[in-house]
Amino acid sequence: MKFIKVESYDILSEKAAEIIADVVKNKPDCVLGLATGSSPLGTYAKLVEMNKAGEIDFSAAKSVNLDEYLGLDGECDQSYRYFMDTNLFSKINIDRKNTNVPSGINPDTEAECRRYEELIDSLGGIDIQLLGIGLDGHIGFNEPDSVFTGPTHIVDLDESTIAANARFFESEKDVPKKAITMGMRGIMQAKKVLLIANGKKKLEVVEKAIYGSITPALPASILQLHPDVTVIYSEN
Ligand code: F6R
Numbered sequence: 001m002k003f004i005k006v007e008s009y010d011i012l013s014e015k016a017a018e019i020i021a022d023v024v025k026n027k028p029d030c031v032l033g034l035a036t037g038s039s040p041l042g043t044y045a046k047l048v049e050m051n052k053a054g055e056i057d058f059s060a061a062k063s064v065n066l067d068e069y070l071g072l073d074g075e076c077d078q079s080y081r082y083f084m085d086t087n088l089f090s091k092i093n094i095d096r097k098n099t100n101v102p103s104g105i106n107p108d109t110e111a112e113c114r115r116y117e118e119l120i121d122s123l124g125g126i127d128i129q130l131l132g133i134g135l136d137g138h139i140g141f142n143e144p145d146s147v148f149t150g151p152t153h154i155v156d157l158d159e160s161t162i163a164a165n166a167r168f169f170e171s172e173k174d175v176p177k178k179a180i181t182m183g184m185r186g187i188m189q190a191k192k193v194l195l196i197a198n199g200k201k202k203l204e205v206v207e208k209a210i211y212g213s214i215t216p217a218l219p220a221s222i223l224q225l226h227p228d229v230t231v232i233y234s235e236n
Contacts, residue, residue, distance in 0.1 A: 001223065002230045003210055009198045012234040013042025016130070016196050019230060020047060021056045023128045023192065029060040033129030033186070034088070035140075036065065036080045037165075039196050040130060044088045051092040058094040062123055064116075064186070065101040066131070066140035069176040070154065072104045078168055079104060102152065102180040109154050112180060116152040120186045129190035133197050136160050137205050137218035141181035148216045150185035154178060184222055193229040195220070198236060206233055 006012050020043070023030050034040070050056045065084060074081030081101040089099050100119060106112035120126065131139045136158050142149065143158045156178055157165075166172040187193065197206050209220035210231060216222075223229045 017046030
């Protein structure tokens, strides 16, 4: 595992974008595993700049996102589908048909989990998975638990996750309590993993994930078992 500490969020974003851009350049029809939240916003902005400058071409690329809130339609501006459309897909030359986010509104949640799992397989797995990390050590929405869950599944969000994500909603009570998330199988089978985290309050969880025991109580610790992980951290 490579652990890179950088001076600023801008440098973190630049480096993360370069790593993703290299994957796209080497394999134009790659499968990008993508994340939402605040951490990747700078990376996405850099990828947009590179795409506009003609340095990378997403026309053959495909994507699978990690997660979605249950109950939110993709048109809803707090949904992760909307986040991805707004912050990345509408600004680069990826074909929207090739972008995938789990559905938060399929009433048959089990079927949706199966569909998403089969989709990841049918794409041939993920070439690079971008991850943020929650203060409780979650990746995707794989919350602390007594076991690591492999396939895409439905989760109850932790109180700390709901509180942390309340900033995107009118109030904490509006944050959905459940989500659908890619499980550890999709993440661990990705050829490369890139985890980005910024801010002093994330340092402790990042260090525990990298150097602490491997335990489902801190889901990101499973990444110690992956052969190609880069973690980029900046204090700002
Ligand atoms: C988002 C996701 C989450 C976030 C994590 C950190 O798709 O899967 O695991 O990466 O909650 O969120 P931020 O970056 O907002 O601190």
